[in-house]
Amino acid sequence: xxxxxxxxxxxxxxxxxxxxxxxxxxxxxxxxxxxxxxxxxxxxxxxxxxxxxxxxxxxxxxxxxxxxxxxxxxxxxxxxxxxxxxxxxxxxxxxxxxxxxxxxxxxxxxxxxxxxxxxxxxxxxxxxxxxxxxxxxxxxxxxxxxxxxxxxxxxxxxxxxxxxxxxxxxxxxxxxxxxxxxxxxxxxxxxxxxxxxxxxxxxxxxxxxxxxxxxxxxxxxxxxxxxxxxxxxxxxxxxxxxxxxxxxxxxxxxxxxxxxxxxxxxxxxxxxxxxxxxxxxxxxxxxxxxxxxxxxxxxxxxxxxxxxxxxxxxxxxxxxxxxxxxxxxxxxxxxxxxxxxxxxxxxxxxxxxxxxxxxxxxxxxxxxxxxxxxxxxxx
Amino acid sequence: xxxxxxxxxxxxxxxxxxxxxxxxxxxxxxxxxxxxxxxxxxxxxxxxxxxxxxxxxxxxxxxxxxxxxxxxxxxxxxxxxxxxxxxxxxxxxxxxxxxxxxxxxxxxxxxxxxxxxxxxxxxxxxxxxxxxxxxxxxxxxxxxxxxxxxxxxxxxxxxxxxxxxxxxxxxxxxxxxxxxxxxxxxxxxxxxxxxxxxxxxxxxxxxxxxxxxxxxxxxxxxxxxxxxxxxxxxxxxxxxxxxxxxxxxxxxxxxxxxxxxxxxxxxxxxxxxxxxxxxxxxxxxxxx
Numbered sequence: 001x002x003x004x005x006x007x008x009x010x011x012x013x014x015x016x017x018x019x020x021x022x023x024x025x026x027x028x029x030x031x032x033x034x035x036x037x038x039x040x041x042x043x044x045x046x047x048x049x050x051x052x053x054x055x056x057x058x059x060x061x062x063x064x065x066x067x068x069x070x071x072x073x074x075x076x077x078x079x080x081x082x083x084x085x086x087x088x089x090x091x092x093x094x095x096x097x098x099x100x101x102x103x104x105x106x107x108x109x110x111x112x113x114x115x116x117x118x119x120x121x122x123x124x125x126x127x128x129x130x131x132x133x134x135x136x137x138x139x140x141x142x143x144x145x146x147x148x149x150x151x152x153x154x155x156x157x158x159x160x161x162x163x164x165x166x167x168x169x170x171x172x173x174x175x176x177x178x179x180x181x182x183x184x185x186x187x188x189x190x191x192x193x194x195x196x197x198x199x200x201x202x203x204x205x206x207x208x209x210x211x212x213x214x215x216x217x218x219x220x221x222x223x224x225x226x227x228x229x230x231x232x233x234x235x236x237x238x239x240x241x242x243x244x245x246x247x248x249x250x251x252x253x254x255x256x257x258x259x260x261x262x263x264x265x266x267x268x269x270x271x272x273x274x275x276x277x278x279x280x281x282x283x284x285x286x287x288x289x290x291x292x293x294x295x296x297x298x299x300x301x302x303x304x305x306x307x308x309x310x311x312x313x314x315x316x317x318x319x320x321x322x323x324x325x326x327x328x329x330x331x332x333x334x335x336x337x338x339x340x341x342x343x344x345x346x347x348x349x350x351x352x353x354x355x356x357x358x359x360x361x362x363x364x365x366x367x368x369x370x371x372x373x374x375x376x377x378x379x
Numbered sequence: 380x381x382x383x384x385x386x387x388x389x390x391x392x393x394x395x396x397x398x399x400x401x402x403x404x405x406x407x408x409x410x411x412x413x414x415x416x417x418x419x420x421x422x423x424x425x426x427x428x429x430x431x432x433x434x435x436x437x438x439x440x441x442x443x444x445x446x447x448x449x450x451x452x453x454x455x456x457x458x459x460x461x462x463x464x465x466x467x468x469x470x471x472x473x474x475x476x477x478x479x480x481x482x483x484x485x486x487x488x489x490x491x492x493x494x495x496x497x498x499x500x501x502x503x504x505x506x507x508x509x510x511x512x513x514x515x516x517x518x519x520x521x522x523x524x525x526x527x528x529x530x531x532x533x534x535x536x537x538x539x540x541x542x543x544x545x546x547x548x549x550x551x552x553x554x555x556x557x558x559x560x561x562x563x564x565x566x567x568x569x570x571x572x573x574x575x576x577x578x579x580x581x582x583x584x585x586x587x588x589x590x591x592x593x594x595x596x597x598x599x600x601x602x603x604x605x606x607x608x609x610x611x612x613x614x615x616x617x618x619x620x621x622x623x624x625x626x627x628x629x630x631x632x633x634x635x636x637x638x639x640x641x642x643x644x645x646x647x648x649x650x651x652x653x654x655x656x657x658x659x660x661x662x663x664x665x666x667x
Contacts, residue, residue, distance in 0.1 A: 039486070039487065039490060039495075039595070040595055040598075041595055041598075043490065043495035043594075043595065044495045044496060044497070044593075047494075047495055178640040204638070204639050204640075205638065205639060205640035206639045206640060207640055207643065209598070209599045210639070211586075211589075211590040211596075211599070212389075212393050212630075212631075213639075214389040214392070214393070214631070215386060215389050215390075215630075215631040215632075215634035215635040215639065215642075216634055216635070216639040218382065218385050218386060218389060218635060219634075219635045219636075222382055235497060235591075235593070238497060238499075238591055239589070239590050239591050242505070242589065243589075246508060246515055246516070246517050246520075247515055267497055267499045267591065268499065270506070302494075302496060
């Protein structure tokens with residue numbers, strides 16, 4: 001009986017010691033949040049971007065994780081669907097930072113959504129980077145916790161304006177998506193185009209989800225511009241471009257960088273002859289991206305949109321910042337390290353200025369020969 | 380001035396597609412008292428069905444359209460059997476919520492099964508462009524109007540002349556009275572859902588070559604259908620036809636002469652004006 005009690009105590013003590021030993025060996029993880037539209041009108045782009053981040057996380061974890069302070073932290077990715085609606089992005093952000101305790105967030109997708117969640121990042125001292133939101137405003141509101149991971153609207157504008165000049169176009173009508181990105185991009189491009197003497201005859205806007213462009217195209221036809229300049233994303237463009245063939249088949253259509261040229265070709269091969277490509281991402285056979293392209297094709301059975309590369313690059317930048325800062329929890333240090341980013345990614349060379357703005361550029365191109373041709377404009 | 384007629388024609392073209400989807404919606408509401416917000420997803424399923432039939436069986440566009448309509452009508456029968464019939468005693472508002480749930484389920488199931496990637500349907504009608512008095516219109520768009528008119532006429536004749544159609548009208552007017560008169564209410568329910576879903580499928584299949592097929596394509600159309608049905612009078616076939624065409628025209632004219640971004644605003648102004656003058660809708664029964 002006394003032996004029995006001793007034995008039980010010793011056994012329990014041994015068990016406790018073993019359990020605490022097991023605890024020490026459990027894998028350390030760091031949670032990273034992702035806010036992307038996975039359903040709704042922007043699900044295509046959002047899913048690709050989230051997949052890019054996932055791919056990078058797979059690669060980092062396969063190498064052991066984020067190496068900080070002698071420990072390796074595996075990344076636990078928490079992906080939330082905001083449906084492209086700012087209200088939902090805010091809800092997702094609040095969940096990520098307060099309930100899930102996340103210190104770094106990749107997102108959102110639309111500039112409107114990113115703008116909505118940025119104040120939360122500042123309040124909670126969380127580092128946030130959007131791989132693609134392009135509106136100028138994002139880096140001008142003085143929020144030091146936000147970093148822009150995709151080509152900016154002003155950056156793209158310079159190249160696009162030079163492109164339009166090289167095409168010899170003297171008058172345009174703008175057709176832009178009616179949100180922060182669309183309005184901002186259209187305004188910036190208008191100013192730049194007018195500066196080089198291109199007449200902007202009108203600016204028309206359409207809402208997300210519009211499928212019927214016949215009325216506005218008929219209207220534009222009446223204005224007789226030399227070209228149409230459209231600020232739209234791929235889903236709308238693929239529907240729109242067929243309608244242009246019907247109503248204004250003779251007009252060149254200049255993109256603002258929101259459309260994936262490969263997807264457009266795949267969906268409407270017979271209607272893209274007049275499309276002047278402006279691509280935020282490199283050609284799919286560019287050696288810098290070819291490995292990821294091949295893996296993506298194998299895994300998802302489709303070509304990656306440039307958002308995949310952006311998502312991958314931003315996750316890579318996060319990892320470098322955490323490793324350089326030597327911490328996965330001290331966000332002040334991580335933020336400091338982010339400002340010193342000097343990274344050659346798939347999408348270009350990433351470094352940030354005092355407003356956490358990058359200097360990425362866009363590619364221009366054409367569909368000559370029935371395929372996608374991209375090149376960097378010489379300025 | 381002639382540009383006005385082009386805009387009007389564009390409006391009637393889009394209006395015809397609205398009518399097709401609104402007709403199914405209003406029949407289901409008028410006869411079954413179900414506001415089916417998943418109707419947009421039925422439309423989407425019709426489009427996908429046509430896409431897959433064209434891809435896998437390589438038949439012509441019209442055979443695919445008809446086959447789709449039959450398959451989706453079958454889906455309607457299935458929905459009645461497993462969802463709406465067991466829940467027929469549930470209050471209207473709860474049925475509305477259930478239909479929203481069904482809509483979310485179908486949309487996400489489609490996204491899961493077929494990815495958010497858009498699918499393109501090629502038909503010979505897309506490449507044939509006609510020039511009628513300065514209006515350039517592809518045969519596909521003209522087809523929406525032509526098929527739309529044929530379907531509208533067919534539905535009207537059906538509910539006026541055929542026994543089952545008359546039975547449907549009777550049930551929409553007075554359920555209990557119809558039952559007393561010996562009408563098989565359950566049969567009418569099945570037929571209504573089959574026709575309603577079949578119409579949605581035809582609408583989806585007709586516009587799919589123009590608008591591309593993807594899982595969320597039904598979200599906006601069902602919303603428009605709801606507006607049209609309120610505008611025209613809930614449960615009224617004539618109301619759906621007039622309402623659909625009117626909405627298409629108003630949207631197009633406001634997009635052309637004012638702003639594309641505001642076209643929904645004008646559609647709503649139209650709705651408010653009509654409800655102000657006739658609260659039950661143009662052809663609706665007045666609310667006592």
